[in-house]
Amino acid sequence: MKAPLKFGVVGCGTVSLRGLIPHLAEKDLADRVQLTALCDPIADRVEHAAHAYGVPQAFTSYEEFLEKGGVDAITIASPIGVHFEQGMKALEAGKHIHFNKTMSVTTEESDKLIDLAAKKGLKIVSSPGEMLRPHNIAVKKMLADGVIGDVTWALAGAAFGSYHEDEPERDLGTGLTPIDPSWYFRKPGGGPLFDMTVYALHGMTGILGPARAVTALSGIRIPERRFAERVIPTEADDNTLMLLDFGDGLFAMVYGTAAGAVKNSLDFSGTYYGTRGKIEGLKLNGEYFDYPGRDIAVTAPDGGTQPGFGGNEWILPNIEGAHRQIGEQHVFADIMQLVDWVRDGKQSVATAEHARHVVEIVEAAYKSAATGQRQALRTIF
Template sequence: MSQRVGMGVVGAGAIGIRGALMHLSQEDVQDRVRLAAICDPVPGRAEAAAQKYGVARWYLTYEELLADPDVDAVTLCTPIGLHYQQGLMAIDAGKHIHFNKTMTTRVDEATDLIQRAAAKGVHIIASPGMMLFPHNRRIRRLILEGKLGTLSWAIAGTTAGSGQYHLQEEFRTGQDVLTSVDPSWYFKKPGGGPQYDVTVYCLHNITGILGPARRVTALSGIAIPERHYQGRTIATEMDDNTILMLDFGNAMTAVIYATVAGSITVGFQPNIYGTEGSVVGTRFKPVAGEEQELKLPDEFPPHVSGVHREMREFHVFEDMMQLVDLIREGKPSIVTAEHARHVIDIIESGYRAAETGQTQELRTTFDPLPLADL
């Protein structure tokens, strides 16, 4: 396929605007991708977004967007609990799919999508593609080369999805149709809660670096039973305070936290400790020798150049461009649905472990990057 990929943006909320529309409307990508259509069920929102960002057509319904012959692929910028059904519909319509995190909420749903897409010849890219960041590949290389010695334990986590962040985003505090997006779904079943929203980044990082986990146990619950947004109360349905413990084999354990307070790591990066050294965030600290910063200045994922480097959610843009390359050139991506499914397995099994008090065996795996590809 040599022509531009027609992208359909599904949802004109925070991630649809910040992650898709702002990036894909930039002049430097118009030779490869164009904004063919957008849909949103809130009256006036898709139309306003289309006018602001130069989208060719707008629709109220997803079905109308899928019927548009100029839409080659979709980016699902919708609540996570809708992703499975919307993914099925896209596959049936023959549209390639970029799933914003998380691809689904259950392993069986992810497996069904993978199998159906393969049978239909539909490509899937499932965010977040954290191993596209060069510093994460350097960390994995250090581990595979034995520079950390025998691995002992690791920790990663965040408080971003449990606190006030989603209530205070710029797309939720305004008065017009594009800046008054309801955040309620973040706190509701089945796709809300910080595990699917932000811990997914930490889990893609640590499994991308260490490889697939084997077992998970967890403690989890609701710490803040209700939130307040624009004069109304949102009841919290999904756990907002969860700590996972992952078994990677060989007595290597990782703690992954999604809590309402108390972040002790930097961003979504893990701290990894071994007998010969450690990686703390993006700094390699050998037992003997000089510390080394693994994140180099002005270094970004492969498609993030020019103005995109100054914009938020450039990792979402990068993942979408991975799909564009896959469609146009048949270029394989390391951002795989199988990796996303393994992370979903950890989250789903973690909730089950917390509920039952029993450690859960993980049912899935994926192929981590080999040394030759780093």
């Protein structure tokens, strides 16, 4: 029998406390994953998390974590602006990596990560694995089968209103340092495109294939945010609208905006308009369409009506038993893609090449907005 993969978590903030650490510490994983080390520069946070979940090692230094943590693979859940540097160091140290969403903020950095991983024989999975979702796989097939005729345009995106500054996990209680969300509003790595619109972009490009060019408008709409009685100035754009060209006259509009979310996760999945109808989220011409696992999704408290949450998380790979009651199930499903890939050689669809294409779209959108020029894209997956 293969030994369990020794796993480490980098960054013990909101997503790690809400989902990653509780999932990875679950007893039912014991024969596949052993959570052996946590890392975060805030000593009280990392020590508290290690104690709460029985993780044997807690590090405040990333370098020491890589050197002494004894892990085979890591999930990087630190601010997006440090992902590239941490990723390169981890690969140099021989670790497989799962990135919590965007693995870098430039295409060139993504190239470097992919090249180094290949050179070292290591694997990278970068969230979000939107093409693991059964309904997205079904939408791709319906479009290929011409169910809505010829697709002419599509719409997807993410809107957030108040943002990560409101997450309840940020107040950890007496004696523990609150989790500061300022980085979500700073460069590099802040703004909704790298953190939220990535869902829409992974889904849409997974369904339609790689985009060929981007044109965008982008700016700051809400100049200040507040956290713990403190003002956070917005430095990264919080309002971006982009047009994607998929070739052959097929276009899409994708947004990442500070406007309040009106349709929950619907636009993470997107709407596809064709000459004979439309697919909007989970509905084909206004009626729910079927896909593998929908019979299970509808038994969840949300009735399986949210494309990105609730019952539709339950039907992702490895979301069973206790894992259906722990948050951030899609992120755990992505982490397990790495675990299965490393242990069983089963390649994930959540590839670094797909993630690089999404990074290129975001980078090109900002460049287009700054220059007023359409940006051609070079990467495929």
